[in-house]
Amino acid sequence: MRTSASPALRPARSGARLLRxxxxxxxxxxxxxxxxxxxxxxxxxDAAQYAWSGAIRWGDFGGARNLVDPAVRAAHPLxxxxxxxxxxxxxxxxxxxxxxxxxxxxxxxxxxxxxxINRHTMxxxxxxxxxxxxxxxxxxxxxxxSDLPDLWAGQ
Numbered sequence: 001m002r003t004s005a006s007p008a009l010r011p012a013r014s015g016a017r018l019l020r021x022x023x024x025x026x027x028x029x030x031x032x033x034x035x036x037x038x039x040x041x042x043x044x045x046d047a048a049q050y051a052w053s054g055a056i057r058w059g060d061f062g063g064a065r066n067l068v069d070p071a072v073r074a075a076h077p078l079x080x081x082x083x084x085x086x087x088x089x090x091x092x093x094x095x096x097x098x099x100x101x102x103x104x105x106x107x108x109x110x111x112x113x114x115x116x117i118n119r120h121t122m123x124x125x126x127x128x129x130x131x132x133x134x135x136x137x138x139x140x141x142x143x144x145x146s147d148l149p150d151l152w153a154g155q
Contacts, residue, residue, distance in 0.1 A: 014031065023084070040134050041142070042103045048142040056114070057094045061086040061148060069143035076147060089151055090117040092124060099131075106135030108142070116151050127151055142144065 049068060055064035061083065065073065093115030101108035110131040117124045129149040133142050 013081070033131070042101070042105070043141045044140070045101060045103065045108055045133065045135075049108075049145075052131070053094050053096075053112075056149070057091050059089075059091055065148060066142050068147055069136075069145045070146055072143075072145055078148075085152070087117050090119055091115065092117050097139060098106070101133075103135070106137070108133040112149070114149060114151065127153055 052064055053066050054068070055061070065078070091114060093113070096115045097111045097113050099108065099110035108131075110133075112129045112131055114127045114129055115124060116127055127149065130146060131144060132146040134145050135142055
């Protein structure tokens with residue numbers, strides 16, 4: 001046989017139960033908010049990488065340069081001669097051959113293989129390139145920190 005608690009104790013138990021319920025709901029909301037911010041930065045990474053690869057594929061190196069971290073652009077400004085060199089090539093392929101991302105740490109890396117055709121000689125070659133990305137929490141944006149690919153590999 002079950003004894004019922006005195007009426008004086010019932011409100012305390014229901015109040016504790018209500019408090020536990022609210023704490024559970026608040027914890028769930030915080031966890032979901034954390035997941036949402038991670039998924040937001042992950043989807044922003046996908047969008048930034050898509051824009052970058054599209055700009056490179058279409059030979060829009062000036063547009064691609066806008067996705068490079070402003071600090072990197074300031075530290076390594078491109079000369080007109082360097083930009084002219086990019087106009088001498090045509091991109092024939094751009095393949096993602098693997099990578100890793102840690103959205104919580106705000107870092108990502110992709111290994112890329114780029115097919116490059118010299119417009120003057122029509123010779124095609126393949127260049128490997130590593131993209132390195134960082135999440136800028138203040139700007140809510142992913143920036144490329146590895147700059148434009150070296151399509152001449154030291155030539």
